Structures are given as structure tokens and as C-alpha cells.
Amino acid sequence: MPKDTTVSKTTHTTEIFERRESEARSYSRGMPAMFATASGSHLHDESGNTWIDFLAGCSSLNYGHNDPDMKAALVDHITSDGITHGLDLHTNTKADFLTAMEEHILAPRGMDHRVMFTGPTGANAVEAAMKIARKVTGRTNVIAFTNGFHGVTNGALAATGNGYHRGGAGMSLHGVTRMPFDGFFDGIDSADYLDQMLSDASGGIDAPAAIMLETIQGEGGLNAARAEWVKKIEGIAKKHGALLIIDDIQAGCGRSGTFFSFEEMGVTPDIVTLAKSISGFGLPLAMVLVKPEYDVFGPAEHNGTFRGNTHAFVTARIAIEKFWADNSFQSELADKARLIEERLTELASLVPEARLKGRGLMRGVDVGSGELAGKICAEAYKNGLVIETSGSDDQVVKVLAPLTTSVETFNEGFDILIAAARKVLGSTTNIAAE
Ligand SMILES: *Cc1c(COP(=O)(O)O)cnc(C)c1O
Numbered sequence: 561m562p563k564d565t566t567v568s569k570t571t572h573t574t575e576i577f578e579r580r581e582s583e584a585r586s587y588s589r590g591m592p593a594m595f596a597t598a599s600g601s602h603l604h605d606e607s608g609n610t611w612i613d614f615l616a617g618c619s620s621l622n623y624g625h626n627d628p629d630m631k632a633a634l635v636d637h638i639t640s641d642g643i644t645h646g647l648d649l650h651t652n653t654k655a656d657f658l659t660a661m662e663e664h665i666l667a668p669r670g671m672d673h674r675v676m677f678t679g680p681t682g683a684n685a686v687e688a689a690m691k692i693a694r695k696v697t698g699r700t701n702v703i704a705f706t707n708g709f710h711g712v713t714n715g716a717l718a719a720t721g722n723g724y725h726r727g728g729a730g731m732s733l734h735g736v737t738r739m740p741f742d743g744f745f746d747g748i749d750s751a752d753y754l755d756q757m758l759s760d761a762s763g764g765i766d767a768p769a770a771i772m773l774e775t776i777q778g779e780g781g782l783n784a785a786r787a788e789w790v791k792k793i794e795g796i797a798k799k800h801g802a803l804l805i806i807d808d809i810q811a812g813c814g815r816s817g818t819f820f821s822f823e824e825m826g827v828t829p830d831i832v833t834l835a836k837s838i839s840g841f842g843l844p845l846a847m848v849l850v851k852p853e854y855d856v857f858g859p860a861e862h863n864g865t866f867r868g869n870t871h872a873f874v875t876a877r878i879a880i881e882k883f884w885a886d887n888s889f890q891s892e893l894a895d896k897a898r899l900i901e902e903r904l905t906e907l908a909s910l911v912p913e914a915r916l917k918g919r920g921l922m923r924g925v926d927v928g929s930g931e932l933a934g935k936i937c938a939e940a941y942k943n944g945l946v947i948e949t950s951g952s953d954d955q956v957v958k959v960l961a962p963l964t965t966s967v968e969t970f971n972e973g974f975d976i977l978i979a980a981a982r983k984v985l986g987s988t989t990n991i992a993a994e
Pocket residue numbers: 680681682683684686709710711712774778779807808809810811835836
């Protein structure tokens with residue numbers, strides 16, 4: 561008997577994923593809906609259910625899903641037979657993107673950095689950044705920090721702190737010395753500690769090629785470094801002949817409240833990595849910004865078939881022109897950051913000893929245990945909110961909503977989240993009382 565294909569065309573089951581997709585899949589386990597469409601800050605599944613998106617592709621969708629201007633430009637590019645894949649040839653779309661990047665992002669911030677396109681993942685940009693620093697200095701050691709996350713290819717993974725991810729390497733990870741991030745120790749300024757370790761001839765740390773950090777650790781639990789600490793690290797890098805690499809893959813592109821997460825700290829990194837939201841549309845695109853004097857790679861020395869992604873250049877240019885050509889978007893972000901802080905304070909007040917984490921629009925609440933944070937996120941998901949955890953024990957409920965989320969949708973999402981926490985905490989109390 562022929563199968564009735566009309567049903568399977570419109571309604572999928574998850575069985576194919578269980579049968580065929582690798583066990584390496586992750587987000588889909590806790591959020592098994594069959595997502596089909598999305599726009600702005602909302603995701604929809606095949607059956608017409610809607611979720612508010614407080615995950616935003618881990619900050620790859622800072623301007624929301626399917627921004628109408630980016631979408632129109634991309635569709636127009638495709639229908640007019642614009643280049644889809646151009647290796648690293650000159651294309652009109654790359655010229656337009658670089659012009660927008662120069663005019664609206666780099667020049668106004670006094671940055672004369674060159675833009676190097678790498679393979680389209682963040683990890684590839686981090687690999688390139690570390691290689692550049694090593695080539696410039698002739699040194700191998702890179703200083704990275706506790707709870708840092710820089711990607712999972714072996715070079716970047718060596719700089720990543722998380723034991724679970726490191727364990728997946730299957731080989732020794734080297735070339736990196738781990739140092740305590742800001743706030744890792746109570747009562748010790750870990751920048752002073754680093755300086756002393758490097759300054760003592762018997763400190764036992766090889767002279768570093770680079771010091772690499774996230775100003776707000778995304779996967780590591782939303783630890784926000786103080787501006788003074790980052791500034792001190794910049795000075796320490798200079799003093800010891802190392803380059804300063806700021807990995808702005810997650811905290812950049814407006815997430816911190818400004819385009820770069822470091823721009824109000826008075827530091828100028830030698831190298832900046834960007835990926836995640838730089839395309840604006842959720843398309844893969846990654847790059848390294850490097851001071852001209854350190855732009856040392858020869859042609860194709862760090863190559864990659866997909867260096868630069870022409871479709872992503874189209875949307876990335878629109879993102880910059882639409883959101884960063886003047887200050888209006890940035891001042892909206894300041895208002896939204898205040899709203900997030902207010903609502904997360906409300907959430908934190910429900911959990912004894914809970915702490916607010918992060919900065920800008922990269923905020924969360926450390927609820928003390930991964931189990932509790934996971935339960936709150938799972939309950940929120942059941943009620944129409946996509947949200948994830950972060951941190952060494954997944955103990956932080958993390959809000960990474962699109963920056964374009966309206967005040968109304970933000971409040972709806974927070975209402976769901978806070979109700980979820982109340983429900984989970986209520987049932988936890990009951991279990992404890994039984
Ligand atoms: C996500 C992330 C990376 C890795 O990017 P991929 O595209 O997943 O390889 C590197 N650094 C930071 C800070 C990130 O958040």
C-alpha cells in the first residue's frame with residue numbers, strides 16, 4: 561500500500577533525529593520542538609506554537625530573525641545572480657561591506673585595524689588570532705583565563721577552560737597557560753597576580769605571545785571583567801611584549817550595549833575576533849581585526865575555502881548601516897539593559913543567594929546550581945520561552961534576547977521566566993518538605 565505522504569509532508573516527528581543524527585546534538589534535546597519559521601524575537605514550530613527567543617542563536621541573531629531589510633537585500637542579491645561563493649576574490653558585496661565597516665565601525669572608534677576574513681566560524685577566527693600573535697612574537701605561549709570559551713578546534717580549545725569540552729580533544733592541549741579571570745579569587749586582583757607571575761624570572765611561565773580574553777565570558781557564566789582589570793591586562797601585555805587579543809565573538813556586535821564590548825574601557829586590542837552576529841542575519845561569517853603592524857600572514861598562509869561569505873556580506877552591510885550609522889540604536893540598548901536588569905533582579909529575589917551576572921544585554925542570574933537553572937529553563941520552554949544556561953556548572957540562567965526585542969516582548973518573556981522560577985521553586989520546596 562502506498563504511504564500517505566500528505567501527512568508526513570506537513571507534520572514531522574523527531575524520530576529521524578533519534579535514528580540518524582549524531583549524539584553530538586545538544587540544544588534540541590531540551591527543546592525538541594520542530595521549529596519551522598521565525599521572525600523578529602519569535603520562533604514558530606510546525607504545529608503553530610510560538611516561543612519568544614531569549615537565546616538568539618547564542619547571540620548570533622542580535623538583530624532578530626529574518627530582519628526585513630536584510631532579507632530583502634539578500635533575496636534581491638540572489639535573484640539578480642549576485643556572487644554566492646567567490647573565494648577571496650574582489651566582489652562588489654565585499655567592497656560594500658568593508659566600506660560600511662570602515663565608515664561606521666572602525667574609523668569612528670579610531671581603529672586602523674585591517675580586516676582579515678577567516679573560515680566562517682568563531683573558532684577559526686580564534687585560531688587565526690593565536691597564530692598571528694605567535695608569528696609576530698616568535699613565541700608560542702598564549703595566556704587565557706579560567707572559564708574562557710574560545711571554540712573547540714584544538715588550538716582554540718587549548719585556550720578554552722571548560723573540562724567537558726577539553727576532554728573531547730583526545731590529545732594533550734598545549735601552548736596555553738591558564739590564569740585566573742577577574743573575580744576568580746576573592747580579594748586578589750588577578751591582573752596583579754598575572755603581572756607578578758610573568759615578572760619573576762622563576763615564575764615558570766614562558767614569555768607570552770598573547771593574552772586573550774573575553775570582556776564578558778559568554779559560555780563561562782557571564783563573568784564581566786571590570787574595565788580597570790581589562791585596562792591593567794592591556795598594560796601587562798605591553799610590558800611583557802605580548803599582543804592583547806579580545807575575543808568579542810559573543811560580547812561584540814552590540815551585545816554589551818556598545819558595538820565592541822571594550823570600547824568604553826579605553827583599551828585598543830591588537831587583535832579582535834568577531835563572528836556570531838557580525839553577519840546580522842545568522843549567516844556564517846567570521847573575521848579578525850588586526851593592527852596593520854601585526855598583519856603578518858602571507859597570501860593564503862591562513863587560508864580557507866569559505867573565507868568571507870558573500871551572502872553574509874550583503875546582510876552584514878545592512879546590519880551596520882541600519883543599526884550603527886548613528887547613536888539611536890545604542891541609546892535604545894541602554895534602556896533595554898536597564899529593563900533586563902530590573903526584571904532579572906526580580907528573578908534573583910526569588911532564589912536565596914542568587915546573583916546577577918553579566919553586563920549590558922548579556923545578562924543572567926546565577927541560581928547556585930545547574931540543576932535548578934536547568935529546571936527553570938525547561939519550565940520556561942514549556943510555556944513559550946527559549947532560554948539556556950551557562951557557566952562551569954550550567955548554574956546561570958542566561959538571557960541573550962535579540963537586541964531588537966521590543967519592551968513588550970521582553971516583559972512577556974520575563975513574565976514566563978519568573979513564573980517558571982516560581983513554579984520550580986514551589987515544587988522544590990514541596991519535595992524538600994515531603
Ligand atoms: C561561540 C564562541 C566562539 C566559537 O565560535 P564558533 O562559531 O562556535 O566556532 C569563540 N569565542 C567566543 C567568545 C564564543 O562565544
